Amino acid sequence: MATLCFHSPSKPISYFHPKSKPSPPLFSKVSVFRCKASVQTLVSVEPEPVFTSVKTFAPATVANLGPGFDFLGCAVDGLGDHVTLRVDPSVRAGEVLISEITGTTAKLSTNPLRNCAGIAAIATMKMLGIRSVGLSLDLHKGLPLGSGLGSSAASAAAAAVAVNEIFGRKLVREDLVLAGLESEAKVSGYHADNIAPAIMGGFVLIRNYEPLDLKPLRFPEDKELFFVLVSPEFEAPTKKMRAALPTEIPMVHHVWNSSQAAALVAAVLEGDAVMLGKALSSDKVVEPTRAPLIPGMEAVKKAALEAGAFGCTISGAGPTAVAVIDAAEKGEEIGEKMVEAFMRVGNLKSVACVKKLDKVGARLVSSVSR
Template structure:
């Protein structure tokens, strides 16, 4: 059944029980009403945020939403035959991504329409892509989740978040394998933990006050399949133990709203050492971020984007500039972003 778990902590200076953020799990066989409504519409504009997956030691099970960058979509409900019609693409991916029924937005919308047995209407899709393709920032997830959310709203909001999550994971699997650590935070916002894939169970952990993120995306693409292929099946036990400690500290820090603990816990000794070789200058970029004041630094998702945690926006600006400079010294231009944790996921604008 659907569970809402409220946790408490005892402060050293205040012995009263203090409720933390709501932590709730979403088992696959339960419908949530958060994304359901009874009001239909003819047009909707949607904003879908970038996401950072893995977050250091949380490979394939942890992710969070960024306030920027993001994709914007416009979906319109018109008379037709139950088909998704992709009309236009602006921004990143122009000339690279398909602008037809093979676009992930169209695939996602079609899955919603098929699930709801829609036959007398079409949904037209316009995508303004603010996320670079194959960047490690959840570019495909943003397009998928934005399309799912918009289509569901246009058709009366009949699908709950669990159903949307499962469809999103299925769409993600088309090109990069089935994983939820981008789709889930894009849909739900904040930090999100994948407790289980079979059966699917997602835990929303919420945001962390005072935590800032520096993101630097070098000017090249790295396909998720290629980044996964370099990870060995066997890794040293001592590195697994280090990662277990880091991941536990990270989750505890999020639950306690302890930005300082979270900021110094996003490191990875299991996956990062093998993927680092795919990102020119990564070691220099990470060193530059830490020297500039970051608490920790790692690869965002499959890369090539790199992220770092800081405790102030000013520090985040300094760190992002240092990361960009390090990439430049390795012959790569880059784009940098400074962001907070987006507590709200995909939403209408």
């Protein structure tokens, strides 16, 4: 049987074999890191801050959407992370300090070199050429770690947008996605299917990584689409779930997944929630290897479809299950059945919510002018 190497030609091969690099020197305490990143400075003159502080929000995301592994994702309304960023004279010029982390987790490091928000903030500062201003950052996590809802991307997106906003919005969204990719590459892998929709909103297709080529997909305004998100009390770290992926796939599965991904894109552009659900449910490459690692996932998918969902799959690397429907009330009924299945088969408690598509992406919430 013909097989295909699973490594994508659109990505650097080193993505699967990251090389360890010596950590840059830390300045002051471990929670301070000077702006040094592999991204390039994009502005000719260092901008001055236009605000003394800003608060930003970045939404949760659903990556892969079934057959769209590493090249399709969308943003979900109402869930996400907040970042508060301040010009801080007590922080050495050109440095960023993570002063506080609150919310759903206490596990995160305040060392910016090891924190998603910190890495993205550093990369954005590098792009802007910031050398004369010190910044302090507070991160409020609205998303749990390892949930399959783009937790790391939400932190990175909120931080990148905050730095850009405080210096007068000099960078375009594609630049901020690159800054966010610096974070994703170090935390969960070089993939943009979370960070791109977290920053840009809506559905986003990643056509290429070298160079980065992003294609927003517009879901029609007059069509309804709801996501039923059911998150069990179970952590599925992205790196662990990526390690479970096959290195080769049969040609027949490649052809099938390609056709389903094309149908998924067509469904988004046409606003066809039924076809979207069918395509989303039809992955034969990634979901079959990951679902057995999440207790009860196969039963949850079956319960969602039997309850009337148009489709169901794993959100990102999991463990959250995502189903799609065109009515919120029906979505709540589907969510109840999915919660029951997680408990009955997987012995896992879970929570369900029904959310719409976030069409805005990461944004400024509030600001204080200088």
